[in-house]
Amino acid sequence: MKPANIQVPADSPSPDHHDCRGVAPILARVGDKWSVFVIMMLGDGPKRFNELKRLVGGISQRMLTLTLRGLERDGLVTRTVFPTIPPRVDYELTDLGRGLLGPVKALGEWAIAHRDRIEDARLRFDLRNDGQ
Numbered sequence: 001m002k003p004a005n006i007q008v009p010a011d012s013p014s015p016d017h018h019d020c021r022g023v024a025p026i027l028a029r030v031g032d033k034w035s036v037f038v039i040m041m042l043g044d045g046p047k048r049f050n051e052l053k054r055l056v057g058g059i060s061q062r063m064l065t066l067t068l069r070g071l072e073r074d075g076l077v078t079r080t081v082f083p084t085i086p087p088r089v090d091y092e093l094t095d096l097g098r099g100l101l102g103p104v105k106a107l108g109e110w111a112i113a114h115r116d117r118i119e120d121a122r123l124r125f126d127l128r129n130d131g132q
Contacts, residue, residue: 029074034067041056076096
């Protein structure tokens with residue numbers, strides 16, 4: 001197409017068709033590294049906050065709180081408060097969250113399996129582009 005061409009091809013999506021903007025916030029949530037780790041750790045059942053903090057190495061208390069709130073807001077995690085002293089709070093994947101578990105686990109396994117190759121590629125790239 002030339003810049004002067006104003007004809008829209010017949011197979012292009014309509015202007016009201018769902019586009020990337022509608023999906024971007026969802027992908028940002030499920031693609032966030034902490035969300036991926038939390039979803040993976042909740043895959044085998046409910047966990048308490050401190051248990052999650054131990055399992056997800058390197059996450060701060062604040063970041064875990066924000067991540068869990070975001071996952072709860074998106075309907076991927078439920079938070080259950082038990083009326084004990086002190087109160088006990090469990091986090092668990094919802095049905096929607098369990099549906100995401102397969103792709104998230106596959107992504108995590110892929111990252112682990114290819115970590116060395118990616119690190120090698122990064123090193124080669126950095127060496128090639130060091131002076132630029």
